[in-house]
Amino acid sequence: MTKLLEVHAICKYYQQKQGWLPGRRICALEPISFSLNKGETLAIMGETGSGKSTIAKLIAGADVPSNGEIWLHGKRLDPHNYRQRCRDIRMIFQDSMRSLNPQLTIGKQLSEALKFNTNWNLAQQTEHVLQTLSKVGLLPDHYHFYPHMLSTGQQQRVCIARAIILExxxxVADEAFVALDPSIRAQIINLILDLQEDMGISFIFVSHSPEIVKHVADKILIMHRGKMIEFGTTEALIHNPQHQLTRMLLQSELLNKALKHTTTQE
Ligand SMILES: Nc1ncnc2c1ncn2[C@@H]1O[C@H](COP(=O)(O)OP(=O)(O)O)[C@@H](O)[C@H]1O
Ligand SMILES: [Mg+2]
Known part of the structure; x- marks a missing residue:
């Protein structure tokens, strides 16, 4: 079976521009490899600064790896062809309100991607936008709303609509749901699970919440200081973790918070 996503030894180095040692090479991500099947969900966990966002950005094409390759459906992705990538791999951002354009109605912003990526006429675009709004639990009236007229949960639904509109x-979601209050977060997570089942979309998300990860993920990747220290099925990592960090990250919200506190003090 061809894997949906194959990540071969991607890594990311930055040149330090300011500070005491300008020009010094910063290693944000040491070479990592892993793969994902169609419809699977991968959770990326690790303390702050461990390279989680770097992985998310490299996969979504928001940044270019220093080395390594990413393959989708057995084809190598061109790291510089963002347009090709953004049709197949979409990113949901953390701050939904800021990622929406305050001056455009929801309908207009959702139509944008269709305007550039399909040759549909206006009526076809509108029809598809309305179908997508309904898929994420919004109403046809929301087509004419501006972002500030929506609640935070509804704004997050618009972001999900924008992510799925090109199917x-x-x-890829990088800590996208942390700002939501728990009941809305639960609704959004359930919405994503429903969409996955309906559309067979794979989902990669960065999370600090063991409860959400255990509920949603098929596979988990654990990061520590730019290195992947463990990767496997959720089942295997819960029942037979190979590293103390994996055990701690998956144990409880409380322990997780304590761990984050101690690592940021280092
Ligand atoms: N544009 C950049 N320039 C320099 N260093 C960066 C840049 N982006 C990330 N880093 C560094 O790479 C490391 C990993 O960052 P990141 O992937 O954002 O971590 P995480 O999401 O796990 O908190 C950090 O040490 C961070 O400071
Ligand atoms: Mg991050």
Whole structure:
């Protein structure tokens, strides 16, 4: 079976521009490899600064790896062809309100992607936008709303609508749901699970919450200081973790918070 996503030894180095040692090479991500099947959900966990967002950005094409390759459906992705990538792999951002254009109605912003990526006429675009709004639990009236007229949960639904409108293979979410209050977060997570089942989309998300990860993920990747220290099925990592960090990250919200506190003090 061809894997949906194959990540071969991607890594990311930055040149330090300011500070005491300008020009010094910063290693944000040491070479990592892993793969994902169609419809699977991968959770990326690790303390702050461990390279989680770097992985999310490299996969979504928001940044270019220093080395390594990413393959989708057995084809190598061109790291510089963002347009090709953004049709198949979409990203959901953390701050939904800021990622929406305050001056455009929801309908207009959702139509944008269709305008550039399909040759549909206006009526076809509108029809598809209305169908997508309904898929994410919004009403046809919301087509004419501006972002500030929506609640935070509804704004997050618009972001999900924007992510699924081109029917991508993979959605990448980098701590996208942390700002939501728990009941809305639960609704959004359930919405994503429903969409996955309906559309067969794979989902890669960065999370600090063991409860959400255990509930949603098929596979988990654990990061520590730019290195992947463990990767496997959720089942295997819960029942037979190979590293103390994996055990701690998956144990409880409380322990997780304590761990984050101690690592940021280092
Ligand atoms: N544009 C950049 N320039 C320099 N260093 C960066 C840049 N982006 C990330 N880093 C560094 O790479 C490391 C990993 O960052 P990141 O992937 O954002 O971590 P995480 O999401 O796990 O908190 C950090 O040490 C961070 O400071
Ligand atoms: Mg991050």
């Amino acid at each position: 991508p293979q993979i959605i």
